[in-house]
Amino acid sequence: MTSGQRKAHKYIWLLLAIAIPLVMIFAVKYLAVFSSKVTIEATVAGSKKASLKSFENDIVKTAVFESYIEIILKATLKNASSVVYEMDEKGNKTKVIGQITTAGIYEFNINNLPKGIIIYDDLKKVEITKFLF
Template identity: 65%
Template sequence: MTSGLRKAHKYIWLLLVIIIPIIIALSIKDLDVFSSNNQTLTTIKESKNSSLNMAENDVIKVSVFENQIEIILKSTLKNSASVVYEMDGKGNKSTIIGQITTTGIYTFKINNLPKGIIIYDDLKQVDITKLAL
């Protein structure tokens, strides 16, 4: 490298050290990554206090709130295509709420309060569990 290239190389790297953090800071400032997590946790904690209905069996625990339903899956299901449906007045599945896979807490938005839920395997076309609310 000649002396002119060394000087250019040094100045380019110094300029990049200054410019890249500025570009990163400007691109991140509008994302609101950290504030949205705190708001979500606060609303979930507030909504857990105002549960409208709660039911439980050996597979799941269900809590119904005003505009969401929280399903806690206690153990992993053997069925890979487990879909959660709303139960109508006759005990049949009506509207799809969502899909569950592994053990954990699932939260789904709902428009109206269901009479119960059915976890159904769409591949084998078998009811896994029903729970009236």
């Protein structure tokens, strides 16, 4: 390698070291999957409004309120990429509500009441659970 090539090689790597993190930040900045609020503290009985609908199985407990959906994940899922989708009348997933990872309480804001929700693993293409409202 000549001295000119070494100099160009050094500047190209310095430019890449700056450009790649910036591109990653701008790429992840507007993803709706990471917009959920995770609340770990327990709520006192009666401190929240009564839910419109409530469902429970061995994996999750779901409560639907007027402006948000509360999902209580009982145990950490084996699927690392679990995403909560809105469901239409036919049972198809339509819109991403948010992502769930570890055990805890998740609250996702919603604009209108969906027909149901699906918890789905996007990597393995596996449906974990489904609730119809």
